[in-house]
Amino acid sequence: MDEKTLRVVTRAALEPLPGLLRDRGFTVVGPTIREAAIVYDEIESLADLPIGWTDEQGPGGYRLRRRSDEALFGYNVGPHSWKGRFHPSDVLLFQAQRNGRDVEFTAPPTESPPVALFGARACDLAAVAIQDRVFLGSASIDPIYATRRRGAFVVAVHCTQAGGTCFCESMRTGPRATRGFDLALTELLGAGEHRFLVENASERGAEIADRLASRPASSEDLAAARAGVERARTSMGRKLDTDGIRDLLYRHAESEVWDAVAHRCLSCTNCTMVCPTCFCTTVEDVSDLSREHAERRRLWDSCFTLGFTHLGSGSVRTSTSSRYRHWITHKLASWHDQFGSSGCVGCGRCITWCPVGIDITEEVGRLREAEGSRAP
Amino acid sequence: MLPVPYRVQRRRQESHDTFTLELSRSGSAPGLEFAPGQFNMLYAFGAGEVPISISGDPARPDVIAHTTRVVGGVTRVLSRLRRGGTVGLRGPFGNGWPLEQSRGRDVVIVAGGIGLAPLRALLYALTANRGRFARIALVYGARTPEDVLFGAELERWRTSADVEIAVTVDRATESWAGRVGVVTALLRRLSFDPANAVGMICGPEVMMRYAAAELLSRGVAPDSIFLSIERNMKCAVGHCGHCLFGPLFICRDGPVFPYERVETTLRVAEL
Amino acid sequence: MKDLEHLLREHPFASGLPSAALSLLVGCASNVQYEPGEYLFRTGEPADRFFILRHGEVAVEVYAAGRGRITIETAGEGDVLGWSWLVPPHRWLFDGRAITLTRAIALDGACLRAKCEANHDLGYELLKRVTHVMAERLTSARLQVLDLYGDGSGDVV
Numbered sequence: 001m002d003e004k005t006l007r008v009v010t011r012a013a014l015e016p017l018p019g020l021l022r023d024r025g026f027t028v029v030g031p032t033i034r035e036a037a038i039v040y041d042e043i044e045s046l047a048d049l050p051i052g053w054t055d056e057q058g059p060g061g062y063r064l065r066r067r068s069d070e071a072l073f074g075y076n077v078g079p080h081s082w083k084g085r086f087h088p089s090d091v092l093l094f095q096a097q098r099n100g101r102d103v104e105f106t107a108p109p110t111e112s113p114p115v116a117l118f119g120a121r122a123c124d125l126a127a128v129a130i131q132d133r134v135f136l137g138s139a140s141i142d143p144i145y146a147t148r149r150r151g152a153f154v155v156a157v158h159c160t161q162a163g164g165t166c167f168c169e170s171m172r173t174g175p176r177a178t179r180g181f182d183l184a185l186t187e188l189l190g191a192g193e194h195r196f197l198v199e200n201a202s203e204r205g206a207e208i209a210d211r212l213a214s215r216p217a218s219s220e221d222l223a224a225a226r227a228g229v230e231r232a233r234t235s236m237g238r239k240l241d242t243d244g245i246r247d248l249l250y251r252h253a254e255s256e257v258w259d260a261v262a263h264r265c266l267s268c269t270n271c272t273m274v275c276p277t278c279f280c281t282t283v284e285d286v287s288d289l290s291r292e293h294a295e296r297r298r299l300w301d302s303c304f305t306l307g308f309t310h311l312g313s314g315s316v317r318t319s320t321s322s323r324y325r326h327w328i329t330h331k332l333a334s335w336h337d338q339f340g341s342s343g344c345v346g347c348g349r350c351i352t353w354c355p356v357g358i359d360i361t362e363e364v365g366r367l368r369e370a371e372g373s374r375a376p
Numbered sequence: 377m378l379p380v381p382y383r384v385q386r387r388r389q390e391s392h393d394t395f396t397l398e399l400s401r402s403g404s405a406p407g408l409e410f411a412p413g414q415f416n417m418l419y420a421f422g423a424g425e426v427p428i429s430i431s432g433d434p435a436r437p438d439v440i441a442h443t444t445r446v447v448g449g450v451t452r453v454l455s456r457l458r459r460g461g462t463v464g465l466r467g468p469f470g471n472g473w474p475l476e477q478s479r480g481r482d483v484v485i486v487a488g489g490i491g492l493a494p495l496r497a498l499l500y501a502l503t504a505n506r507g508r509f510a511r512i513a514l515v516y517g518a519r520t521p522e523d524v525l526f527g528a529e530l531e532r533w534r535t536s537a538d539v540e541i542a543v544t545v546d547r548a549t550e551s552w553a554g555r556v557g558v559v560t561a562l563l564r565r566l567s568f569d570p571a572n573a574v575g576m577i578c579g580p581e582v583m584m585r586y587a588a589a590e591l592l593s594r595g596v597a598p599d600s601i602f603l604s605i606e607r608n609m610k611c612a613v614g615h616c617g618h619c620l621f622g623p624l625f626i627c628r629d630g631p632v633f634p635y636e637r638v639e640t641t642l643r644v645a646e647l
Numbered sequence: 648m649k650d651l652e653h654l655l656r657e658h659p660f661a662s663g664l665p666s667a668a669l670s671l672l673v674g675c676a677s678n679v680q681y682e683p684g685e686y687l688f689r690t691g692e693p694a695d696r697f698f699i700l701r702h703g704e705v706a707v708e709v710y711a712a713g714r715g716r717i718t719i720e721t722a723g724e725g726d727v728l729g730w731s732w733l734v735p736p737h738r739w740l741f742d743g744r745a746i747t748l749t750r751a752i753a754l755d756g757a758c759l760r761a762k763c764e765a766n767h768d769l770g771y772e773l774l775k776r777v778t779h780v781m782a783e784r785l786t787s788a789r790l791q792v793l794d795l796y797g798d799g800s801g802d803v804v
Contacts, residue, residue: 094378096421096464102402103381103421103462138628140613143377253644280617283610287422294422301616308618309608312447313580316607322646326620334623489796519796546791550715553746555704557720558790561783565725580795586786 007214008221011072011194014185017155018045020208021116026153029085030118031078036064038078040085043118050075057164057237057348059357070194073119073187076163077347081124081276083131085115086149087142089300093283096294110143116153120181122174123166123347125156127276129180133339134279144298153204156181160189160228164237165348167361171240173345175232183209186225197225238348240361241368242332245342248367249333253325257366262321264356269302271350271358272327277335277343278302303327328363379419379464384457385439390525394490395455396431396443399463407437408465411472412497413604413632417612418442419464420453427609427627429494430468434501440465443493443525469612470631473498473576474602482511482568484596486559486587488579492516492525494604494631495578499529503537511568513540517559517583521545521552542566559583560590570595576632578604585642588635601635622647651676654752658699660727660776668769675758681705681745687728688739694731696753700724703749708742720787721746727780732756733773 018028030043033050043049055075056063067074092108120128135145159168159175168174177184182205186197197217200206217225272278282301287294301308304323309316317323335343344360351359382399389395397418401407408416410430419425426448432441446455457463475498483502487495495514502512514533518524524543533539542562544555555562559579575591577584584603591601607619607626614628622641624630641647652673655661661669679698681687687698687705698705705728706718719741722728728751731739737756763770 096379096419098421101383101460101462103464105378105381105464107378135615138614140615140628142613142615253647279615281610282616282618283425285419285422285424291422296419296425301610301618303617303620311606311608312445312451317646319646326647330617330620334620337623338625517796519794523796544721546794546796548718550717552718555721555723556706556718558787560790561720561726561787562723564783565723582793583790583795586790 005200006217006222007198007209008188008217009196009198009212009214011070011196013213014072014196015046017208017212018043018118020211021118021153021155024153024204024208025114026116027113028116028118031073031075033064037062038064038075039080040078040082040117046072049073049119055163057352059165059351059359060354061357062352069189071187071189073157073185074161074189076159076161076166077121077124077349079274079349079353081274081347081349082117082120082128083276083279085117086128086145086152087131087135087279088144088148091144091298093296093298096296098292098294110147112148114151114153115148116155118155119157119185120154120177121157121159121347122177123168123171123345124276125154125177125180126168126171126173126345127347130277130339130341130343130345131279133341134277137339154181154183156184158184158186158225158229159232160187162232162235162237163348163352165351165359166236166346167238167240167348168346169233169236170238170242170361171342171344171346176229181205186228188221188224188228191224192220195221197221238346238351238359238361240344240346240364242342245364246333246336248364248371249329252367252370253329255367255370257363257370258321258325260366261324261358261363262319264358265304265320265324266355267304267306267320267323268355269304270353270355272302272304273300274349274353275331276345276347276349277331280308282308303330328360331360332364377466379417379425379466381462382440382465384459384461384463387458390443391523394443394445394523394525396441397454397457397463398432399440399442399465400438408440408468409437410434410440410468410497412475412501413472413494414468414470415494415612415631416440416442416465416467416469417609418454419466420450420457421462421464423453424450425464425466425610426450426454427469427612429497429604429631431493431496432500433504434497435504443490443496445490466612469627471629473632474574475501477600478502478574479508480510480572482573483509483513484563484566484568484573484575484591485512485514486563486575486577486579486584486591487514487516488559488583488587489518489523490525491577491579491583491604495576496526496529498576499533499539503533503539506537510572511540512538513566513568514542515559515562515566516541516543517562517579518543518545520547521549521554540566558586560586563587563590563594573600575601577602581605581642588639592635598636598639599634602632603635603638604631605633605638606631651678651752654701655699658725660699660780664772668772671762671766671769672754672759675755675762677753677755679751679753681749681751683745683747685745687743687745687749687751689742690739692739694729694737694739695756697727697729697732697756698743698751698753700726700728701750701752703751704746705749706744706746708744710742716742720784720791727776730777730781732760733777
C-alpha cells in the first residue's frame with residue numbers, strides 16, 4: 001500500500017458510493033440485516049447497512065447487539081459469504097424437451113449483470129480467490145461461475161475488530177485485505193469524526209474514488225487505521241496452528257479423534273453451507289407430469305450427507321466420523337494438493353453456525369494432542 | 377455441460393442384469409473420439425445422469441457402447457430404452473488405460489464382474505495393434521456362469537488375437553465346465569514376465585486390492601499396476617466434489633491410477 | 648527319478664528346500680495321470696496323497712442332494728492340491744475330479760508323515776509350504792464368500 005495515495009472520506013461523503021456503483025451497471029450487494037442476522041443482499045444505499053449493530057459470535061452462537069456508535073462495518077462475517085453470488089445454491093443447468101423420439105437440450109441464458117461486493121472482508125476475498133481456482137483454475141471452467149464472477153467490482157473493508165470465532169490471522173488471510181479488490185475502506189471511529197481511509201487498487205477503483213469528496217490522509221488517519229487492523233489482529237477469538245497441518249491430517253486418517261467428534265456432530269451440513277470455500281454440488285432432475293419437459297438443476301451439496309458417496313452397492317462414507325474426517329482433511333490437507341492453498345480462510349463461520357459448537361481449531365488441537373501423547 | 381442427444385442404435389442384454397447400449401449421434405455429426413478407460417455421463421430423460429465407462433471399440437467413434445448393470449433408478453430407465461430411443465451424453469471424461477506405457481510389454485488384465493466393460497475397450501485397442509505388445513492375458517472373474525459377459529468377443533480374441541483368456545466364477549452350476557475360484561488364484565498360475573509386465577485391473581475394490589497384491593508378489597512394479605476406481609460422480613469435471621478419493625478427483629485425475637498413487641488411500645475404510 | 652527330482656525342484660513348493668530334504672520328497676513321489684472325469688480323490692477316502700499339478704484342471708467338488716455336484720474351486724497347472732494328508736484324521740473332505748487330462752506328481756502322505764515324524768526339520772519345511780497353500784486357499788474362500796460381484800445385497804445362491 002502506498003500511503004501517499006490514500007485519501008480520507010467522511011461518513012457523509014461516502015454516501016454516494018453505492019449509487020456510483022449502480023450508475024456503472026453494478027448490482028450492489030452488501031451486508032444488511034435479515035431475520036436477526038447480518039447477511040449479504042442487494043443494497044440501495046448506506047442506510048441499508050447494519051448501522052450501529054455488531055454481532056457476538058461463539059461456538060454454536062450468534063447474536064446481534066446494538067453498538068454505542070453508528071459504525072457502518074462494526075461487525076464481522078455473518079452466515080452468508082459471497083459464494084452464493086458466484087456459485088448459486090440452486091441454478092438451472094438445462095432444460096430438455098422431448099419431441100417424439102428426439103430430445104432437445106437448451107441451456108438457460110447465462111448473462112448476469114456484474115455485481116459489486118460492498119464491504120467484503122479479507123477472509124471472504126481469500127475465499128473468492130480460492131473458489132476462482134476451483135471453478136476457473138483448471139481446464140474445465142464452470143460457465144455459471146465464470147459469468148457471474150466476470151467483472152465483479154469489490155469494495156473491501158479491512159477489519160478493525162475480530163469476532164469470537166475469527167482466526168484469519170492464523171490462516172494468513174486477514175484482517176487486512178491485500179488483494180482482490182478495487183477499493184478498500186478502513187472505518188475510523190473514536191477520535192475525530194467518523195471517517196474512512198480509502199485505498200484504490202485499480203483504475204476503475206480510482207475512477208470511482210475520485211468522485212467522492214476526500215482529503216489526503218494525515219499521519220493521524222494512517223496511524224488510526226493501522227491501530228484498528230492491529231486491534232483486530234490481536235483480538236482473534238480463535239487460533240489454529242497450521243504448522244505441518246497437511247501431513248498432520250494425512251497421518252491421522254485413522255484416529256479416535258474422529259469418533260469423539262462424531263458423538264457430537266449431527267451431520268447437519270451447516271458448516272459446509274456457511275463455509276465460503278466449500279463448493280460441492282449435486283444435481284436434481286425433474287420432469288413435468290406430461291413427461292415431455294424435464295430440467296436439471298444444480299444445488300449445493302454437502303459431504304456430510306449419506307447419499308453424497310452413494311454407489312450402486314451403497315455409500316462409501318456411512319459413518320459420521322468418516323464424513324467429518326473427510327471434510328476437515330479436504331479443507332486443511334488435500335486442498336493444498338488440489339488447489340495450492342488451504343481450503344480454510346479462518347472466517348469462523350463453521351464454528352459459529354454449528355448447532356453443537358464443534359470448533360475446527362479445537363479439533364486440530366485434539367489431533368496434535370493425540371499425536372503428542374503417542375510420541376515417544 | 378449440456379448433454380448431446382445420442383440415439384440408441386442397438387441394445388443388447390448381456391446377462392440378467394447387465395445390458396449394452398450402442399449409441400450414435402444423429403445425422404452426419406462426427407463421432408466421439410475416446411481412449412479406452414474413459415467414461416461418459418449418460419442422461420436418461422427426466423430421471424438423471426450416471427457415469428458409465430465406454431465398453432466399445434475406440435476405432436469406432438461413430439458407435440459408442442456402454443455396458444452397465446441395473447443398480448438404481450437411472451440405470452433402470454436406461455435399461456428400458458430400445459432402438460431409436462434418445463439419451464443425453466456428456467464426455468468423454470477421465471484418463472484412459474496406459475496403452476503407450478504398455479508397448480513391448482506383457483499386458484496382464486484382471487477383470488471382476490462389470491469391471492470387464494472398460495477393459496473390453498482396452499482389449500479392442502490392444503488387439504487392433506497386437507504386434508505392439510508381448511503377451512496379452514485376461515483373467516476374468518464373474519459371479520456365476522450366467523454373469524459371464526462378452527463371451528463371443530472373448531472367444532474371438534482367444535482364437536484369433538493371441539490373447540490368453542482365463543475365466544473363473546465364484547459360484548458354479550453343474551453344467552459349468554470352466555474354472556471356479558477367485559481371479560487371484562488364476563493370476564498365480566499365469567505365466568508372464570513380471571519385470572516387463574503392466575497390470576490393468578478393474579472390478580470391485582476388494583478384488584482390485586487382492587489382485588494388485590498378487591501382481592506385486594509376482595514382482596510387478598507398483599508403478600506398472602493400474603486400477604480403475606469407482607466413486608459417485610455428478611459433474612465429471614472436478615467441480616462437484618462427489619468423487620474425491622483422498623486428494624484425487626476420480627473424474628479428472630482418474631479413473632485409472634497407478635497402484636502406488638492409491639495404495640494408502642485404498643487401505644483406509646470410508647475414505 | 649531324476650526327472651521327478653528336476654520337476655520338483657522347479658516347483659515353488661520345493662523352492663529353497665535343502666537337497667537332502669528334496670531327496671526325501673522325491674522318495675515319496677510318483678508321476679500320475681488322470682483322464683477327464685476321473686477322480687483324483689473322493690470324499691471320505693483316506694487322504695494318503697497330495698498332488699502337484701503339472702498339467703490340466705481339477706475340480707474340487709462336493710455333492711449336494713438336489714443341487715448335484717458343486718464345484719467349489721478349480722485347481723490348475725502349478726497348484727498344490729490337498730492337505731488332508733497332514734491333518735488328522737487324514738481323510739479327503741471333498742472330491743477331486745479331473746476336468747481335462749491331468750498330469751501330476753503325487754506325493755505319498757503316509758510316507759511323508761513318517762519321514763516328518765522322524766525328521767522334524769523336514770517336517771517344519773513341509774509344514775511351512777503346506778501352510779502357505781492352505782493360506783492361499785483360505786483367502787480365496789473368504790473372497791468367494793464375499794460375493795464381490797453381486798449387487799451388494801449379500802444374497803447367496
